[in-house]
Amino acid sequence: MLDDFQNAAAQAADWSPVADRVEVVAFADHLTDEDALAARLADFDIVVTLRERVPFPASLIERLPRLKLLIASGMRNSVIDYAAAAKGGVTVCGTGSSPVPPVELTWALLLGLARNLVEENGALRAGGPWQSSVGTDLHGRRLGVLGLGRIGGAVARIGLAFGMEVTAWSQNLTAERADGIGAALAPSLDDLLATSDFVTVHLALSDRTRGLVGARELALLKPTAYLVNTSRAAIVDQDALLAALREGRIAGAGVDVFDVEPLPAGHPVRTAPRLLATPHLGYVTRDNYATYYGQAVEDIQAYLAGSPVRLLG
Numbered sequence: 577m578l579d580d581f582q583n584a585a586a587q588a589a590d591w592s593p594v595a596d597r598v599e600v601v602a603f604a605d606h607l608t609d610e611d612a613l614a615a616r617l618a619d620f621d622i623v624v625t626l627r628e629r630v631p632f633p634a635s636l637i638e639r640l641p642r643l644k645l646l647i648a649s650g651m652r653n654s655v656i657d658y659a660a661a662a663k664g665g666v667t668v669c670g671t672g673s674s675p676v677p678p679v680e681l682t683w684a685l686l687l688g689l690a691r692n693l694v695e696e697n698g699a700l701r702a703g704g705p706w707q708s709s710v711g712t713d714l715h716g717r718r719l720g721v722l723g724l725g726r727i728g729g730a731v732a733r734i735g736l737a738f739g740m741e742v743t744a745w746s747q748n749l750t751a752e753r754a755d756g757i758g759a760a761l762a763p764s765l766d767d768l769l770a771t772s773d774f775v776t777v778h779l780a781l782s783d784r785t786r787g788l789v790g791a792r793e794l795a796l797l798k799p800t801a802y803l804v805n806t807s808r809a810a811i812v813d814q815d816a817l818l819a820a821l822r823e824g825r826i827a828g829a830g831v832d833v834f835d836v837e838p839l840p841a842g843h844p845v846r847t848a849p850r851l852l853a854t855p856h857l858g859y860v861t862r863d864n865y866a867t868y869y870g871q872a873v874e875d876i877q878a879y880l881a882g883s884p885v886r887l888l889g
Contacts, residue, residue: 685830
């Protein structure tokens, strides 16, 4: 099991159903070097990888002749070469994944930004000034949602519960879908960005969405606007966002996803102003881990029985 940062995988599920046939080994660190990964995984028949953190290109799969079963948490993974897996006789399976944790984290970031919670908490604990900032109201403000799928739709409904005006946009979004949520369909991406007080990103990463929000698009945001991205880092140009934050061209941003993960110690994100950042916690909850690792056990059982389930590729 890779990237078990919290040493939680063994406790998140009951592994006893496969204990007589499988030795479970968890690694709490993250390797980015392919040579190191190939050496680490050389003696394993089954690998459980967390989300899309570790790529499995053909070059790595070809160096793992013992690998027979690769399990990825979630039912979508863009960093596994499925053709290479099939060629190498590797079965690839997924697990369920709840949309609830990223929805809740989105609102944690948005509320933290609006009320300056990190700064105020730090000042209070350090004996600093009593009330040093003035928060931003949500009620009556406009929430712009990019992508109105399971996650974006839930985020939009919560915005409505706060009394916000909600607009939404994506390339394929229809007025009927937006109406069903209670949101208005924005006429264009530019219009949504220019008129929203808070913008939150919930699009799948594809050729159409990669770099969708770049320097030109960020320049459309109000200087009082906030941007939240808990989806995929590549949708928002990270360098352009950092520049906008440093120059004070937007009020702030909340980010849970990054171009490089884990972030290197000296990465500029770590010191960027007006940024509330979390280390890709969108999916990291007890219930979701129970699903990931519980269904990983089921995937292993089914594979060993000759009838693999939740096949990917």
